[in-house]
Amino acid sequence: MVTKCRLARSNPDDRRDHIIAVAADVFAEEGYGASSMSTIAARLGGSKATLYKYFSSKEHLFEAVMEQRCQRVLAPLRDLRSSDDDDLESLLTGFGARFLVKIYEPGALDVHRLIQSEGARFPELAAAFFRAGPDAVLEELRATLERFVISGHIVCEDLELAAGQFLGMLRGDRHLRFSTGLLPAPDIAEIGYHARHAARIFVRGLLPRQAIDS
Structure with missing residues (x-):
């Protein structure tokens, strides 16, 4: 938990980051x-008017929280598209490990639980979450x-569907049990x-038939 701290910090960027935290x-x-802007202002030790100087609404503040949390997940994944590695299985293994490390972090779990519990009542929350995180990961994949389709290494008619299915394979049943408190985070x-x-399973399912038969 972030300790209570007044908003009179060194510079606007520090203040904004502290508000988001x-x-x-x-x-x-x-x-x-x-939650309310009043509650957040009280926790910060400042006035609600000061809080509104940085964020015009609770929804705006929540979106900033989503953007910051999702960027922490995305940062280690940004090199996937720019890589010149021609071994897709190795490339996705490294990507998958980095992705899993991030989604098992406590901050990511907080976001996951919040979206699961509040998304149906507040669809704008789910929209903000997907804009900030999952949509960017899907596009990278x-x-x-x-x-690899263009180079002839794999065959895939629906790239977006395949990208989503690979992320689902990574999370699997293990992440569901973790998010509900049944299992600890994996090492x-x-x-x-x-x-x-x-x-391995994903890439082999996309290999051209002649590569499978050989």
Whole structure:
């Protein structure tokens, strides 16, 4: 949890980052519907008027929280599309391991639970989440798969569907059990195994028939 701190910090960027960190804690603890700008301002130790100088609404503040949290997940994944590696299975194994490390972090779990619990009542929350995170990951994967289709390494008629299915394979049943509190986060060795297994099955399912028969 972020400790209570007044808004009179060193510069506007620090203040904004601190507001986002505190708001993330409030949203995770109280839920989006039950939280308010007044609650967040009180936790910050400043006035609601000061808070509104940085964020015009609770929805705007929530979107900033989503963007920041999702960027932490996306940052290690940005090199996928630009890679010149011609071994798709190896490329997706590395991507998958980095992706899994990030989605098992406590902050990512808070976001997942919040969207699951509040998304139906507040569809704008789910929209903000998908804009900030999952859509960008899907596009990164889609563009990478397209490169391998063009080169003839794989055959795939629906790249967006395939990208989503690979992410689903990575998360699998293990992440569902983790998010509901039934299992702890896997260690690095287990994450590596899951990523290799998913990449191997996925890539072999997309190989041209002649590569399978040979």
